[in-house]
Structures are given as C-alpha cells and as structure tokens.
Amino acid sequence: MTDALETLRSALTAEYDVLGEIGRGGMATVYLGLQRHPRRKVAIKVMNPAVPSPTARDRFRREIELAGQLSHPHIVPIFAAGGAGDLLYYVMPYIEGEALRARLERGPRLGLEEILHFTRDAADALAYAHAHGIIHRDIKPENILISEGHTMVADFGLAGACDACGFERLTMPDTVMGTPGYMSPEQAMGSAKSDERTDIYSLGCVLYEMLVGEPPATWPDRSSARSGRMTDTPPEHRRSLDLVPREFERVLAKALAKEPEDRFATAAEFHAALTSLSVRPAAARPGRFWRVAVVVATAALALAGALALILSR
Incomplete structure (x- = not known):
C-alpha cells in the first residue's frame, strides 16, 4: 500500500x-x-x-x-x-463508461452522427461553464467521458485551481496548463489573454481528431477560417476531410482559426453552428474521387455518342 x-x-x-x-x-x-x-x-x-x-x-x-x-x-x-x-x-x-480517448483507440472509426453528438454536447457544457466564468483550458479526449451514449466533460476548475495554488510552477516549471496537440496557439505561447476561445480551439482539435484520426498537425492559417476549407493539411488528412459534408469542414475551420478573433466568439455560437449541421451522404461532397468520377463518366458518354454516330452511318 x-x-x-x-x-x-x-x-x-x-x-x-x-x-x-x-x-x-x-x-x-x-x-x-x-x-x-x-x-x-x-x-x-x-x-x-x-x-x-x-x-x-x-x-x-x-x-x-x-x-x-x-x-x-x-x-x-x-x-x-x-x-x-x-x-x-x-x-x-464514478462514471460507468469510458473516456473518448479509449473509444477512439478501441475503434471502429466514429460515424458522423456520433461525432456531431459528442461535439455538440461538449460545446453545450463549455457554453454553460463560460457563462459562469469558468474556462476549462484542457479539453481533450481524455476529459470527455461517454456513458451509454451520454457525453460529459470532466475536470472543470482544475486548471484554475492549479494556477491558484501555483501547482504547475511547483511541478512543471516553464510550462503552461494544457495538452500539446490540443492547446490553442495563444495558450501554447503562454499568453495572459487566453479566454473562452481557447476552449473552442481545443474542442475543434477533438472534432478534427474524430473526423481524421489524429489532432491537427499544424495551426491552420487565417485563410482556412475565411475560406471554410482546411489548408496545409497532410494528404491523408485531406482525403478524410473530403469525405465529410462541406458544412462540417466550414465549422471546423472556424473553430480552429489560428487567431482568436477569427473563431466563434462564444461556445454558445459554436454549439449553434454544430446544431445547424445535418448528416448527409459523403457523395454530396465534391472531393477528388468525385471529380475524377465525373471526368470518367463524361468521357464514357462522349465515347458512346461517337460510337453510336459511327454505327448509324
């Protein structure tokens, strides 16, 4: 013992x-x-x-x-x-269930409806906490718990408590609260101006990981938020993103904007955007596969027309 x-x-x-x-x-x-x-x-x-x-x-x-x-x-x-x-x-x-991290590692890959459900519930929790003056500052799959389909966010208040008692300075000198891979740019740089938008960014990282399989490799640039399309993503990530509805990526890009002012202003706004999303077949997304398919189909139709013309002579 x-x-x-x-x-x-x-x-x-x-x-x-x-x-x-x-x-x-x-x-x-x-x-x-x-x-x-x-x-x-x-x-x-x-x-x-x-x-x-x-x-x-x-x-x-x-x-x-x-x-x-x-x-x-x-x-x-x-x-x-x-x-x-x-x-x-x-x-x-004691929550009977598992952390989202365990679910992601166990597999299989989550469906879009589950992804939307988990993210929307977590955003709802953030909106409530922010309205009461509490910022989480360590949103990650380990702190999102799933019990019989119900989503709960854990460890609210822990970051503030560690700050208040000087815990991180005692245990991890020259570091900041948060987890690499999920920290907003301003949080990673130790900015004293971090606000609730840092939680929005972190939840965006979790959403990205559920869609792609791992957190973002880089901080998206400002053009991603403005265009609604993630730029500078690794090819394998881009292939996964091309399979989700266009509106999903638009919401994701805004949540993951490098500059706080380009993100959703509040978690309530993020939650509203998630609530407005609908799940529809991936075929509705004009990714590379579908562009190639259209080209092939067009060529086939042209060839068939030419053959019909020749045979009719």
Whole structure:
C-alpha cells in the first residue's frame, strides 16, 4: 500500500471507503471510493505530487469548490475538495463508461452522427461553464467521458485551481496548463489573454481528431477560417476531410482559426453552428474521387455518342 493511499484513507475514513487506484496520469492519480452517505461510488482525484503549503491547499479548494457549483447534464459534478496531509484531492462521481480517448483507440472509426453528438454536447457544457466564468483550458479526449451514449466533460476548475495554488510552477516549471496537440496557439505561447476561445480551439482539435484520426498537425492559417476549407493539411488528412459534408469542414475551420478573433466568439455560437449541421451522404461532397468520377463518366458518354454516330452511318 502506498503512503499516499494510506494518507488518503486515514483522512477520508469518516466519509469514504477508499478502495484502490484505478488510474494514473502525469498530474494526478485517481482512486475508486465508496461514499458512506449517500451510498454511491466516487472517483477521488489526487494531485501529483503533494503541494505542502497550507495557503496553496486553501486556494486549490476554493477554485475547485467554485467549479463544483456548476450544474449541467454534460458536466461531471464535483462533490468535494480538500487536503489530506500534504495531498490535494477532489471527489466526483464514478462514471460507468469510458473516456473518448479509449473509444477512439478501441475503434471502429466514429460515424458522423456520433461525432456531431459528442461535439455538440461538449460545446453545450463549455457554453454553460463560460457563462459562469469558468474556462476549462484542457479539453481533450481524455476529459470527455461517454456513458451509454451520454457525453460529459470532466475536470472543470482544475486548471484554475492549479494556477491558484501555483501547482504547475511547483511541478512543471516553464510550462503552461494544457495538452500539446490540443492547446490553442495563444495558450501554447503562454499568453495572459487566453479566454473562452481557447476552449473552442481545443474542442475543434477533438472534432478534427474524430473526423481524421489524429489532432491537427499544424495551426491552420487565417485563410482556412475565411475560406471554410482546411489548408496545409497532410494528404491523408485531406482525403478524410473530403469525405465529410462541406458544412462540417466550414465549422471546423472556424473553430480552429489560428487567431482568436477569427473563431466563434462564444461556445454558445459554436454549439449553434454544430446544431445547424445535418448528416448527409459523403457523395454530396465534391472531393477528388468525385471529380475524377465525373471526368470518367463524361468521357464514357462522349465515347458512346461517337460510337453510336459511327454505327448509324
């Protein structure tokens, strides 16, 4: 038994049975717990490593409790937060399901209806949180949970809590909160002006990955947002994008604009654009295959006409 687990069990014994570790990442370890009253399974996330300052613990708890006031069907709620010895933790419901990351790795490739459903629900969650002054700043497939077709976004308030207690400066000097591959350009550059549009960009990266198979290779230039067509994408990505309806790419390009002012102004606007999309057969998209098919069909018709003319003489 680890020292952290012993500390956690000792501190939480009045309220929870801490059953054991169920997940571990660079920033936190997650334990399965059983709350005594009411009787229910919970997930207890403990930050790695410990943050010893009492002031830091108080700031962390305040930020997490602020996020805990969010109540939305697509946001994983937070039940409690606090310190156990020199550990920082917060408690949330144990979700029976899987992270979007696991679903993407398991396969098969998601259909357009599922992609639209997951993205729309996540955008709805962002719109609600932003309206309450909370920016996520780490939207990625690992933080989007799927349970029986229901989508929930986890870890709201974590970035703000880590900032408030100086966690990232203690654990990851010279870095910023966020995950490479999903961070907006301004977030990656450490801009203090990052706002809710950074979450829009990150969710755009998740949408891109669901459509293509991996996150964007580069930050799209301004022309992508203006033309509604992703430019400078690798050939294999371009082939996948050519198979989706044109409106999907138009919305995607706007969400992924390099300059914040070229993106959707709000997550609510992004959600509205996603809601307006309809899923229709890929044949409606005039990609390279269809252009070639038209050329071949036209040539065949011309040849048939010429043969008919010759035979009629």
